[in-house]
């Protein structure tokens with residue numbers, strides 16, 4: 045199994061843990077990821093909120109590069125996934141737009157590439173593949189599995205049911221964890237408003253943390269660097285502003301899977317989190 | 330051939346756009362036209378007299394009327410010319426209102442030109458019309474009513490009171506439908522059971538009504554006045570001729586299952602009557618849940634039954650019945666919201682219930698003796714949220730249409746909460762409030778005055794918050810988000826056609842609309858008839874409605890049936906298909922396309938090339954044929970013609986346009 049891999053900007057900066065753990069887990073599970081040579085921004089928030097054309101064009105250029113590789117494409121970040129997948133749909137359904145974009149990028153793309161999120165790919169591995177590698181079952185670790193908004197919307201590219209997604213839950217259950225039934229699975233964390241309007245983000249993120257604690261979570265699992273950033277890095281500020289005392293470690297799902305199949309916390313970059321992950325490691329043993 | 334043309338103004342309806350005098354003047358020059366005139370209101374009495382006089386004076390033998398739709402006045406003008414001594418089928422109508430003045434309101438010249446062309450075609454066709462004669466068929470004086478909700482009950486009683494025999498077939502173990510499940514009914518708040526159970530008893534006791542419950546109609550053949558129906562009596566495992574309804578059996582039966590009648594909010598036994606006032610008041614065994622019938626040890630009911638009425642060997646039985654008319658009153662089901670509304674928890678939040686479940690909760694004879702309590706813990710709710718239009722007016726997840734009764738029953742429910750639970754708070758999320766009935770608006774206003782808080786907007790999410798429900802939504806009048814902590818949420822879910830109704834419509838032989846409701850013959854002028862003669866509709870199977878509308882329609886259907894059954898014979902429409910047997914090749918393509926199953930196969934013997942040979946031809950059943958013409962269009966050898974619309978007549982109409 046071989047995919048063209050789009051790491052995305054976050055994965056090189058604030059979301060390094062995601063990139064590191066994704067690569068490590070895929071290697072261990074026999075999924076070969078080939079980084080797209082000369083990839084550029086996917087057109088996420090700053091791009092597509094400036095101009096629709098710009099958003100699609102940035103993604104389309106990357107898709108054209110993938111087409112040259114003769115592979116299907118995956119992205120770990122759910123915003124990157126959503127931008128690439130959506131551009132793929134738009135280029136296929138709108139010939140007019142396709143022509144314009146190809147003229148703009150100078151790198152013609154005519155479809156043919158499949159875009160999958162890394163979540164779909166790992167969840168699609170036969171459960172035996174994962175259970176065969178299972179060395180450290182996450183014995184009933186109570187996880188609030190958080191999908192955010194981009195994984196399940198819009199309809200054209202949604203990875204799972206938009207109201208009650210279960211793919212990631214299933215995956216974590218399969219490695220021995222206990223995915224909780226909770227309310228904020230698909231609520232918005234405020235995403236990149238972090239830069240322009242932090243107040244909104246603090247409010248929305250606090251709700252998610254509150255809900256997760258109420259459900260008895262020992263940690264949160266995500267599949268998006270922006271969600272992770274808001275939930276993990278901002279947790280201290282939230283505690284300051286709201287007078288709360290959340291200490292919920294926030295993991296990428298790949299980190300938890302990696303842990304279960306025997307990779308070391310260092311391999312998975314646990315040490316670069318803001319909220320201490322020690323408690324969870326102790327729980328898992 | 331002497332043709333008269335009458336062009337109507339329809340007041341300003343046609344005359345305001347089409348140059349009517351010019352149409353009449355032009356028509357005077359068409360072949361065979363000996364008289365042509367325009368008139369303000371041709372359908373009026375002087376207008377009709379004008380036609381009758383012209384027929385005599387000018388010795389007309391064909392008449393063309395250019396006016397409104399034949400749906401409106403074809404029969405009027407047919408009887409006019411028949412009074413003047415002409416065969417009524419020597420009339421041709423041209424619709425220059427809907428087809429000219431209405432659709433081309435801003436193009437008077439083109440509208441006039443089109444009217445002239447249409448009249449030209451009609452004249453050409455009229456010249457080839459032939460007299461047609463009605464024949465008559467006998468009528469079986471018995472009606473079948475399918476579905477025993479309030480619609481079916483009312484229809485059956487009305488027909489029976491008029492002196493005709495009625496067979497009422499209900500698929501559940503009792504009649505009563507949804508209405509007996511309700512607590513009080515808007516807008517008068519009278520007790521639903523108090524007004525429906527006496528009617529149910531009246532059905533059971535009426536000498537003219539035969540009631541079959543646990544029964545279904547599986548096959549219908551024949552035609553108006555002469556239907557043959559196959560009814561399946563499902564195995565009940567209790568012999569109702571022996572059973573006294575004493576109740577010992579269901580008291581002693583050890584197997585409990587959840588009760589459909591109580592909307593799964595209470596329990597019943599495996600041998601049961603759905604509720605204490607059920608009609609018939611005798612039990613049946615639910616085979617899926619009976620221990621004995623599932624191979625376990627039991628047989629308690631047979632042991633305790635003094636009347637020896639229990640029969641575990643009972644089988645489904647079929648019975649053939651002849652009837653003259655059929656009324657379909659199969660009602661509605663509620664939209665399966667749990668499948669569609671993930672944001673309301675996919676049915677997993679137990680304190681989110683439907684309106685019908687709420688009716689059982691407030692009902693004094695319901696599972697909680699009328700105490701409103703939350704399913705999760707049996708506590709009395711303080712904050713109750715109602716959400717309207719769940720599945721109605723929601724093309725994305727549900728149905729496009731409005732379910733019509735929900736605004737009113739939600740107001741009723743809101744009132745009931747405020748009345749029964751002191752200090753409670755009620756919130757109603759709505760899109761519009763539709764209260765278009767007598768005393769309806771007043772009823773809604775009363776609920777508002779009692780303190781129900783109406784919030785215009787949809788609910789985006791219901792989630793759990795501790796022991797409560799967190800309802801998030803928008804108040805679109807304030808332009809703000811709202812969050813309400815609720816103890817109970819009640820959904821007003823859409824009405825959808827009863828289960829399996831599409832297949833059922835096919836069995837009986839009529840059509841459904843795009844939503845699966847049964848299609849009336851004309852939405853305004855023939856609201857209780859179907860396109861199949863002799864089959865009528867009543868109640869929610871035709872579309873969502875409340876009880877007053879249902880009962881009114883049921884009465885109307887009964888009158889139609891009585892009109893039919895009052896006759897010894899009925900005249901058949903002669904404008905039906907006719908097979909030319911010498912041309913027919915017996916391919917029976919026509920049989921496949923006929924939507925009314927009116928074409929049968931027939932073997933004939935006849936001379937061909939000097940010998941006597943056998944061949945197969947198509948035969949039209951005059952009782953079933955509705956004259957749609959599908960067969961004529963499909964016939965490759967041109968062997969079928971529709972009388973009054975023959976190939977020759979249509980071709981000459983087209984020809985004259987091409988030759989213009």
Ligand SMILES: Cc1cc2nc3c(=O)[nH]c(=O)nc-3n(C[C@H](O)[C@H](O)[C@H](O)COP(=O)(O)OP(=O)(O)OC[C@H]3O[C@@H](n4cnc5c(N)ncnc54)[C@H](O)[C@@H]3O)c2cc1C
Pocket residue numbers: 475476477478479480481498499500501504505506507508511513514515516544545546658659660661662684685688734738741827833867868869870874875876877879
């Ligand atoms: C929660 C709620 C509250 C309401 N409150 C009010 C109110 O206060 N006032 C008011 O005016 N209206 C109210 N209504 C509307 C009312 O329920 C309907 O108008 C009425 O019940 C329609 O009667 P019906 O006979 O057409 O249908 P139904 O009551 O559905 O009866 C149809 C019957 O046909 C039977 N059937 C179905 N298919 C077959 C078949 N194939 N063969 C044999 N039998 C079959 C069914 O078993 C059923 O017994 C309310 C509706 C709801 C959902």
Ligand code: SF4
Pocket residue numbers: 567571572573574575576577578579611612633634635636637638639
């Ligand atoms: S015990 Fe026998 S007689 Fe009594 S209700 Fe049951 S079946 Fe009927």
Ligand code: SF4
Pocket residue numbers: 905906922923924925926927928949953954955956957958959960961971
């Ligand atoms: S006209 Fe033909 S298609 Fe129509 S009902 Fe009669 S036989 Fe059937």
